[in-house]
Amino acid sequence: MMRVSAEHSWLLWLLPLALLPLAVSSQRLTRVSSIAAGPLDGLSRAIGWSLRAAGFLAIGGLVVALSGPYRQGETITRTGIGAQVSILVDRSGSMNETFAGRQPSGAEESKAAASRRLLADFVGSRAHDQFAVTAFSTAPMLVVPMTDRHEAVRAAIAAIDRPGLDYTNVARGLAMALSQFGANAANVSRALLIVSDGAAVIDPRVQGALRAEFARIRPNLYWLFLRTKGSPSISDKPSGEDTPQAAPERHLDLFFKSLGTPYRAFEAEGAEAVADAIGQIERLERDPIPYTEQRPRRDLSRWAYGLSLIGLLALVAGKLAEADPSLRRRRGRVDASVVEPATSRLAA
Amino acid sequence: MTVPEPMPDIVYRPRGRVPGTVAGAHRGRDAGGLGTFRDQVPFLRMPDARRIDVRATLRDPFEGTYVRRFESRTSIEVWALVDLSASMRFSGEADRMELVSALCGCLAASATRIGDAFGLMGCDATVREDVLLPASRRRSIAAEVASRLAGAACTVDRADGMEEAARRLVGRPKIVFLISDFRWPDAAIANTFSSLARHDLVPVVVADAAEEEGLPEWGLMELDDLEGAGRRVVFMRPSLRRRWIAREAERASTLRRIATAYGRPPFRLSGRFDPDAVSRHLLAS
Numbered sequence: 158m159m160r161v162s163a164e165h166s167w168l169l170w171l172l173p174l175a176l177l178p179l180a181v182s183s184q185r186l187t188r189v190s191s192i193a194a195g196p197l198d199g200l201s202r203a204i205g206w207s208l209r210a211a212g213f214l215a216i217g218g219l220v221v222a223l224s225g226p227y228r229q230g231e232t233i234t235r236t237g238i239g240a241q242v243s244i245l246v247d248r249s250g251s252m253n254e255t256f257a258g259r260q261p262s263g264a265e266e267s268k269a270a271a272s273r274r275l276l277a278d279f280v281g282s283r284a285h286d287q288f289a290v291t292a293f294s295t296a297p298m299l300v301v302p303m304t305d306r307h308e309a310v311r312a313a314i315a316a317i318d319r320p321g322l323d324y325t326n327v328a329r330g331l332a333m334a335l336s337q338f339g340a341n342a343a344n345v346s347r348a349l350l351i352v353s354d355g356a357a358v359i360d361p362r363v364q365g366a367l368r369a370e371f372a373r374i375r376p377n378l379y380w381l382f383l384r385t386k387g388s389p390s391i392s393d394k395p396s397g398e399d400t401p402q403a404a405p406e407r408h409l410d411l412f413f414k415s416l417g418t419p420y421r422a423f424e425a426e427g428a429e430a431v432a433d434a435i436g437q438i439e440r441l442e443r444d445p446i447p448y449t450e451q452r453p454r455r456d457l458s459r460w461a462y463g464l465s466l467i468g469l470l471a472l473v474a475g476k477l478a479e480a481d482p483s484l485r486r487r488r489g490r491v492d493a494s495v496v497e498p499a500t501s502r503l504a505a
Numbered sequence: 506m507t508v509p510e511p512m513p514d515i516v517y518r519p520r521g522r523v524p525g526t527v528a529g530a531h532r533g534r535d536a537g538g539l540g541t542f543r544d545q546v547p548f549l550r551m552p553d554a555r556r557i558d559v560r561a562t563l564r565d566p567f568e569g570t571y572v573r574r575f576e577s578r579t580s581i582e583v584w585a586l587v588d589l590s591a592s593m594r595f596s597g598e599a600d601r602m603e604l605v606s607a608l609c610g611c612l613a614a615s616a617t618r619i620g621d622a623f624g625l626m627g628c629d630a631t632v633r634e635d636v637l638l639p640a641s642r643r644r645s646i647a648a649e650v651a652s653r654l655a656g657a658a659c660t661v662d663r664a665d666g667m668e669e670a671a672r673r674l675v676g677r678p679k680i681v682f683l684i685s686d687f688r689w690p691d692a693a694i695a696n697t698f699s700s701l702a703r704h705d706l707v708p709v710v711v712a713d714a715a716e717e718e719g720l721p722e723w724g725l726m727e728l729d730d731l732e733g734a735g736r737r738v739v740f741m742r743p744s745l746r747r748r749w750i751a752r753e754a755e756r757a758s759t760l761r762r763i764a765t766a767y768g769r770p771p772f773r774l775s776g777r778f779d780p781d782a783v784s785r786h787l788l789a790s
Contacts, residue, residue, distance in 0.1 A: 205738030480724025
């Protein structure tokens with residue numbers, strides 16, 4: 158609920174002054190011997206009451222404005238459609254290459270730039286999604302914690318095509334990305350989106366901890382594999398020894414599959430494929446999500462000043478529309494003195 | 506003290522013949538030995554041998570003796586009953602109380618000049634003892650009337666004292682000037698008039714053009730009732746002004762209807778006091 162309070166609340170004790178227009182009027186008083194002489198008139202009565210209301214508004218508005226009203230800042234929890242998405246972005250050096258495995262030149266787009274562009278659209282598309290962005294290379298970097306400030310998230314995503322660092326350390330990145338989900342609300346749909354162009358071996362000692370973490374949080378896991386042309390696919394069995402060291406992608410895929418959480422891998426070999434994959438993710442993650450909205454403290458005195466301005470303008474208009482019977486009388490007298498010699502001449 | 510500029514007298518003529526024995530300026534009901542010739546009566550009706558009309562006596566084939574009768578001139582008391590309710594404080598084109606004071610002063614001077622007594626009675630909710638001057642023929646009463654009226658405060662919002670004043674005006678019929686703005690209920694007007702019906706009643710309506718033709722065509726006016734009936738905003742426009750003036754005219758005609766039923770039509774005192782206009786009105790009605 159909206160809570161309003163005032164800076165100098167003691168000034169509100171002056172509010173009874175707003176009833177002053179009931180007793181005193183700003184208009185010039187025309188004293189008449191009997192008020193019943195003036196015919197009753199609906200329009201006049203309406204104007205009379207609106208002038209009173211204007212006086213009430215003017216004084217009351219000024220008192221309220223001087224007391225400095227404001228709406229207290231608060232946190233509101235609402236429910237919308239969306240998901241908590243933790244984005245884990247690979248920042249290894251190979252992300253700066255094109256899908257063809259070269260340094261980008263001319264109109265070509267690096268993998269990082271393409272994913273940046275598409276992810277940026279993904280972030281803005283639904284109002285109540287919450288995002289966290291984590292980058293990883295050798296060490297994981299927390300870029301933006303879980304937030305619904307899409308501006309910040311877009312800024313974070315805009316930064317992922319900065320020249321990357323060398324290695325790919327998936328395990329620690331995953332751990333940090335998972336830690337972004339926090340503990341609240343079990344019924345929220347959660348998604349972990351991994352954007353990478355390669356994989357690395359996950360240390361078996363860490364694997365256990367990761368499994369436990371996945372089992373607790375149960376995110377939907379999406380792996381957007383930006384595959385460089387010619388490099389092995391996720392499903393390709395290596396011709397030689399089938400060890401994690403020889404085919405890290407395949408083994409990471411296997412590890413994800415073994416987690417028991419919903420998992421999909423998208424293998425994208427170009428910008429369009431990435432767009433397809435993101436579109437699919439967007440369609441899949443449609444669940445109600447409670448989200449909080451921060452409302453800052455807001456100064457309301459300008460509204461109060463505005464109201465009193467309306468009242469004051471009405472009063473000024475009333476004042477300007479005022480009839481001055483004495484002026485008319487004086488003018489009438491002047492006319493009479495002008496006319497008189499003429500009539501006397503006629504009489505003569 | 507400034508010398509007041511000479512003002513023409515108000516000439517008035519009582520209705521009918523005035524009873525009474527005090528010699529004065531008006532035609533008396535009683536016939537006496539002095540004055541203008543009135544008629545001839547048989548000697549036995551008025552055995553006054555000094556006024557035997559020889560010519561008429563000789564002319565009579567039945568040999569009756571006739572005596573001339575002459576109309577006696579009698580004086581009459583002139584009273585001014587002044588409404589002192591708060592609405593008389595109104596000051597538009599002219600100050601209402603100043604007008605009233607000028608009228609009463611002039612009446613007092615005119616009455617005393619021809620030997621009539623003048624009395625003043627102010628009324629609000631009751632008869633105001635501070636504005637009460639018993640009828641007197643002394644010439645100084647005019648100044649006294651003016652000073653009493655100038656010092657009179659009009660504060661009360663009713664004029665019920667008029668009926669009490671009527672009860673106080675006992676004795677022979679008098680000329681009574683009933684001076685008010687007649688902003689009373691119709692019933693109160695009729696009551697007052699009927700209780701004063703014995704007298705030769707001259708209603709004087711103190712009006713003001715500012716309340717009628719002087720109203721503005723356009724604009725906002727906040728009316729403040731002098732009798733404390735509240736305030737009201739009125740948005741003047743030609744149609745409302747017409748309605749207002751029509752209402753005032755209707756009120757004036759109602760008053761005229763009531764007044765003529767009990768005596769003379771009302772005299773409208775507005776803007777400027779003109780003794781000749783009063784005289785014309787009094788002689789015409």
